[in-house]
Amino acid sequence: KFYNSKFLRRLCDMWDHRGSGICNFHGSTGDVIFIGTTTDQLEPTFFDLSHQFDMDLGGSGSNLRTPACCMGKARCEWSCLDTQAICYDLTMTYQDELHRPAFPYKFKFKISGCPNNCVAAIARSCTSIIGTWRDQIRIDQKAVQAYIGGEIAPNAGAFSDRDWGPFDIQKEVIDLCPSGCMWMDGNELKIDDRECTRCMHCINVMPSALRPGVDCGATILNGAKAPILEG
Ligand code: SF4
Ligand code: SF4
Numbered sequence: 663k664f665y666n667s668k669f670l671r672r673l674c675d676m677w678d679h680r681g682s683g684i685c686n687f688h689g690s691t692g693d694v695i696f697i698g699t700t701t702d703q704l705e706p707t708f709f710d711l712s713h714q715f716d717m718d719l720g721g722s723g724s725n726l727r728t729p730a731c732c733m734g735k736a737r738c739e740w741s742c743l744d745t746q747a748i749c750y751d752l753t754m755t756y757q758d759e760l761h762r763p764a765f766p767y768k769f770k771f772k773i774s775g776c777p778n779n780c781v782a783a784i785a786r787s788c789t790s791i792i793g794t795w796r797d798q799i800r801i802d803q804k805a806v807q808a809y810i811g812g813e814i815a816p817n818a819g820a821f822s823d824r825d826w827g828p829f830d831i832q833k834e835v836i837d838l839c840p841s842g843c844m845w846m847d848g849n850e851l852k853i854d855d856r857e858c859t860r861c862m863h864c865i866n867v868m869p870s871a872l873r874p875g876v877d878c879g880a881t882i883l884n885g886a887k888a889p890i891l892e893g
Pocket of ligand 1 (some may be wrong): 732774781
């Protein structure tokens with residue numbers, strides 16, 4: 663289901679042979695975009711990709727764009743949805759629209775398994791499907807103490823190339839909660855889940871201590887896109 667470096671090398675060799683050798687990976691338009699060739703190489707490229715590489719060829723014109731999703735439950739423990747099943751279902755259901763302009767211009771579906779929204783669905787699609795939960799964030803209080811005591815590296819060890827000093831749960835987690843719904847009660851971390859906006863910040867910083875809830879579903883957003891940084 664997931665490609666490996668050997669497969670990518672074969673793809674690059676094919677494109678060196680048939681086109682410019684320049685590719686764009688995981689851009690807005692598709693998963694792998696081959697840029698620049700001569701007209702007589704277009705059909706052979708399609709033939710190679712569909713017959714020798716067994717690849718799914720999407721659409722990139724004024725039609726429904728190939729639906730895209732994060733890897734979801736296949737590899738990510740935070741996924742609240744089976745993103746790939748949804749993506750596959752949408753692709754099969756609207757197969758004809760991938761090639762004919764029945765949808766509005768460049769219509770896009772994108773699916774993320776949790777509010778980390780790794781496919782940037784809100785910024786990049788017309789219908790975003792984003793996994794969420796409606797019960798409580800699961801807290802492992804022992805692991806919270808292990809973070810506080812420095813036994814577990816915050817952010818799963820990211821940013822460890824610099825010495826940021828000892829982990830400060832107040833400064834790095836509680837004070838950065840956008841809805842201010844976290845606090846320490848003695849040695850226990852508390853969350854008022856009714857106020858939690860599912861921003862994922864605390865979970866991202868302390869992934870061994872906090873996990874999304876178990877009563878999962880999706881937030882579906884239809885309509886205008888929102889920029890990633892501002893607006
Ligand atoms: S969006 Fe969430 S579930 Fe999907 S890969 Fe990113 S962190 Fe994992
Ligand atoms: S997910 Fe975000 S809003 Fe919810 S408790 Fe954690 S930091 Fe606060």
